[in-house]
Amino acid sequence: METRLTLPPHLLETIKQLVIADVELPSDLRRDLDAAVSSATVVAVEAQRAVPDTERERERTDDNSKSDHREGSEALGGAEEVVPPTIDVEVLEQLSKWATSNDGRALLNRKRLDPSNYLLISLLAGTEVYLPPSQRDRLLASQNPEKPNPYLPSYLSPAAPSFGREFRSLSKQLTTIFNVLFSVFGSAFAVYFAATTGAGWDREHAILLGVLAGCVVGVADGVLVWIFAGRLEKSRKEARERGAEMAKGSAKDGLKGAEQLEEGGEKPGTGEVSTAAETTLEKRKLRLRRRGIGETDD
Numbered sequence: 381m382e383t384r385l386t387l388p389p390h391l392l393e394t395i396k397q398l399v400i401a402d403v404e405l406p407s408d409l410r411r412d413l414d415a416a417v418s419s420a421t422v423v424a425v426e427a428q429r430a431v432p433d434t435e436r437e438r439e440r441t442d443d444n445s446k447s448d449h450r451e452g453s454e455a456l457g458g459a460e461e462v463v464p465p466t467i468d469v470e471v472l473e474q475l476s477k478w479a480t481s482n483d484g485r486a487l488l489n490r491k492r493l494d495p496s497n498y499l500l501i502s503l504l505a506g507t508e509v510y511l512p513p514s515q516r517d518r519l520l521a522s523q524n525p526e527k528p529n530p531y532l533p534s535y536l537s538p539a540a541p542s543f544g545r546e547f548r549s550l551s552k553q554l555t556t557i558f559n560v561l562f563s564v565f566g567s568a569f570a571v572y573f574a575a576t577t578g579a580g581w582d583r584e585h586a587i588l589l590g591v592l593a594g595c596v597v598g599v600a601d602g603v604l605v606w607i608f609a610g611r612l613e614k615s616r617k618e619a620r621e622r623g624a625e626m627a628k629g630s631a632k633d634g635l636k637g638a639e640q641l642e643e644g645g646e647k648p649g650t651g652e653v654s655t656a657a658e659t660t661l662e663k664r665k666l667r668l669r670r671r672g673i674g675e676t677d678d
Contacts, residue, residue, distance in 0.1 A: 384510045385467055385509060386508045390506065391503060391505075392420050394498070394503070395417060403487050408474075413471070420465035423463065472503045556605065559601075563598075567594055568590040568593055571586075572589070575590070
């Protein structure tokens with residue numbers, strides 16, 4: 381099964397330069413490159429034709445009612461996906477192999493083309509493996525969304541919850557529910573008991589007062605739970621964003637250092653020298669004493 385790669389604009393331009401320069405290529409390589417360039421041209425023409433049709437469809441849906449607009453959006457969403465220009469990876473490998481040979485390098489230099497643009501790493505830069513929509517949908521359907529991604533950090537990759545984690549989460553939810561119910565019914569019964577025994581109210585008015593107290597406590601508990609859940613979700617979101625920023629890293633210092641090196645090395649100093657540097661760089665004066673011929677150290 382062949383592996384198809386997408387043709388980014390810079391790769392397509394590189395291949396076009398090679399084809400237009402009329403370099404003496406092997407026959408099979410020339411045929412494959414011509415086919416790739418022609419397919420890219422056809423795709424570009426089809427994309428330009430599809431743009432006016434899409435604009436007319438949008439204008440028509442804007443003039444219709446809301447139901448017609450919804451139907452037009454579904455029709456646009458269900459349109460067939462435009463196949464991008466692709467090329468076989470073996471063709472790029474063959475082109476790189478030819479460009480790195482002595483004959484290929486000489487021909488490229490003769491046509492004033494840079495041989496480094498036809499190295500395999502330069503040809504594969506920016507390309508992506510192309511999969512047909514049906515095959516891509518099957519692969520996505522076969523993947524488990526809860527499976528951890530080995531290419532992402534642990535805090536960004538979804539992990540399957542363990543039994544202990546699910547049990548603790550369920551116990552917390554049940555505890556919250558029982559606390560709310562206990563506070564509601566407990567406050568209602570306490571108000572009813574106080575109204576019938578202490579205040580001497582009749583049973584009907586005591587029940588009504590107890591129900592009212594239970595409703596007030598229930599609303600208060602609901603507001604507290606909602607506020608707590610909102611703060612918890614906000615803190616989790618901030619933690620995820622902080623982890624993502626830490627994963628990205630920062631290259632500002634490195635870029636500044638690179639710019640300084642490109643400008644010509646170290647920048648001129650301000651003239652201020654620290655005391656440590658002064659003591660280190662201070663010149664010591666040596667005084668030499670002349671000695672006579674017959675003079676000794678005694």
